Amino acid sequence: MRKVKRIILLTMAIALLAAGCSGMTEEKSGSFQNRGNADPKDLLTVDEMIRITGISEVDYGDVDLRQFIEDFEITEDNVESLNVKLLLEEYSNTETDDVTDIFSDTAQEQTEHFTDDVTAIAFYENMNTTTECVYYDLVSEERYRASNCFLFSDLGQAEAEPYPDGELLIDKMDELGVFSWENSSSSEVMDDAQGMELAVKYEDGTIFHISATGILSEVMPDTYAEIKKLLLKSNFN
Structure with a gap:
């Protein structure tokens, strides 16, 4: 960048x-x-x-x-x-509003109290030819969504939407078991690779970050589809 x-x-x-x-x-x-x-x-x-x-x-x-x-x-x-x-x-x-550090592999990992002091949530999925990206700024109570991953290198590419339900969202993610998920991948060779990344950033700079590659419906837990739907909705309800 x-x-x-x-x-x-x-x-x-x-x-x-x-x-x-x-x-x-x-x-x-x-x-x-x-x-x-x-x-x-x-x-x-x-x-x-x-x-x-x-x-x-x-x-x-x-x-x-x-x-x-x-x-x-x-x-x-x-x-x-x-x-x-x-x-x-x-x-x-x-100057751009670059938030790619939320996917950093070098950041200190959050290992407990996953619903406390959350400042941001980011989600990315690439499935065949479709890409979905969304970023939640819980401090500013705003949400950004775009169809390309360049969103994370400059949030200004998308219009901010009001989103006051960040705490409800993170609690629902916890309820659905997101913070027990682990990185996963498939050894199967695919012509159209699928992949996802989900990251949560905390006030102290620590990160909860998981990623997966392969046929997502096979390598991810059953609740993945529900989480994806929840993250891509424009409102919590």
Whole structure:
């Protein structure tokens, strides 16, 4: 995801540079086009960029300047050829609501008290040519649904729907035995693979996460169909 975002940002920088520096010499233009492999040691520090460009807190607000410098690979050689103030304005507009960390395999696993302090629920299913994705933000009491898994890399791709019944949903999942499910897969070779992932995130950052591949009706418990229906409904009732 970070790599894709960096490509987008570099494309944006090139477009802005072309628009604002049409009189640039061929040498400068060539050096900018060759960006993308800057040595991390050559990148400016936050203090150096602020000093050289003269930007203030009004310009960067709550933007993570360290990440900004890394994304644009800003060095002493190219900083003066960039309109940093304009890039900062555009950069703040490219921030996405990425929630893919809910499926992280490296997060600490939640092992008890599965219905307490839940902040989010995410569900993904791919069956033949059909994909279903839904994300519940229990803190904001909102629900997002889309037909592609890119939803999780940017919730802004879907319109938020009010969903005040997050606690009822998590209690129902517990009642139907979700938190006793285990990862499962089928050894059978399939032309059209089926797969699912279900994750619950907690206030302390721990995750309950299960996944399955194969013929889902065979590898998942009998209550799977009911859980799927419950998660994809627009309301709890």
